[in-house]
Amino acid sequence: MNTKLTIAMPKGRIFEEALELLLKAGYNLPPEFDDSRKLILDVEAEDMRFILAKPMDVATYVEHGVADVGIAGKDVLLEEERDVYELLDLRISACYLAVAGLPGTAMNDVAPKVATKYPNVAAAYFREQGEQVEIIKLNGSIELAPLIGLADRIVDIVSTGRTLVENGLVEYERIKDVTSRLIVNPVSYRIKDERINELVTRLSTVVSLEVK
Known part of the structure; x- marks a missing residue:
């Protein structure tokens, strides 16, 4: 049986912080x-084996079994709703999802528009608020949308708030706090349970020490 554990990790900040956890573990x-x-x-x-991917693709790789486990932001898991275990x-x-816009401006009463790279999260949030909005999906430079009149509001990740x-x-409005999560493919969890549980145990020990 193939015992190699394949881990999908996003590039950038999450990769650097996750790598530090793995080394400490x-x-x-x-x-x-x-x-x-x-x-x-x-x-x-x-x-x-490590697969380095774009953040939005990690959960997809894990769901389809090309990676046994992955490290993904909660924002991605909320948006993608993949068949994986957290x-x-x-x-x-750590960061959070928030609603932002130009200061002192109200939402358009007739056709309010919200730009975001998280259309499912944004739609669910405004639906919960009882507001009907048009969601405009963008892939980058979300902050540009209110500046050029494309949207009344944006929904995006906020870390320090400096970009805003x-x-x-x-x-x-603040929608949801976000941190990175260890996720697993359901089939891999049954087949490679010992290796995956060992990974969880070792990382849990490091995380608990980091929090103290």
Whole structure:
């Protein structure tokens, strides 16, 4: 039986913080691991394979079984609603989803528009508020939408709030706190339960120490 554990991880900030957790958990990862430009990295010493992907794709890889486990932001899990199990809150890359717009402006009464890269999250939030809005999906530079009159509001990830301030926007409502989570493919969880549970145990120990 193939015992190699395949882990999908997003590039960027989450990768750097997750790598630190794995090292603290005692995993023997090579020094050049975080500098590599490869998209697939095999670590024979740990019988592991890492797939480096865009944040929005991690849960897809795990759902379809090309990765056994993955590390994904809660924002992605809320938006994508993939068939995966969420095993552990890693408490890294903390941020939150928020509604923002130009200061002192009200939503259009006739045809309010909201721009976001999270259409499902945004639609659900405004539906819960009893507001009917038109959702406009964008893939980047969400802050631009209110500035050019494309939308009344945006729904986006906020970390420090600096990007909003630099673009003359203000936060109106906070929707959901976001951290990165360890997720698993349901079939892999049955077949490779020992390896996956060991990973969860070791990471849980590190996370609990980090929180204290």
